[in-house]
Amino acid sequence: MTRSPARRAAYRREADLARAAFAAGDLDAAFxxxxxxxVLGQPWxxxxxWTHWMMLRIGWRRRDGREVRGQVLRLAAGGVLSWLGRAPxxxxxxxxxxxxxxxxxxxDLAPLV
Ligand SMILES: [Fe+2]
Structure with a gap:
């Protein structure tokens, strides 16, 4: 799993766009x-x-119990998988x-991951 500066920069771009879409209430675009x-942020x-936290917030807004439950689990485990270098x-x-x-x-993201 590569941790290049280019990958980190691409992550930031997507995170900024997600944040803006969420703020504008466009949950589909944000998701x-x-x-x-x-995909980009998993090594860190x-x-x-953070991506799982935001997905959890979207699930909550949509009153989507499956998404909320799924994201609580991913929030608990995701960081550990990253830390272990085992994120898929x-x-x-x-x-x-x-x-x-x-x-x-x-x-378009394949060269970075
Ligand atoms: Fe994850």
Missing amino acids: ARLERAH AGPHS TGNTGGANVHPERPMPPPA
Whole structure:
């Protein structure tokens, strides 16, 4: 799992876009950006956990119990997986995907991960 400065910068871009979409109330766009931020941020415990925290907030806003439960678990475990270097490559982080399943990253992000 690479921890390049380019990857970290790309994470910040996606996180900023997610934050802006969330603030504007566009939860679909915010979630999509968080999925990309999750793919990029997994090597770092803090950024990784932040994506799950924001997904939890979106789940709460949507009154989506499955997402909330899934994100509480991911929030508890995600940072530890990052710290151990065991986060699954390409995983998008939502409750709709298994938290330990590697996934093919989006084409434009693949060179960074
Ligand atoms: Fe995760």
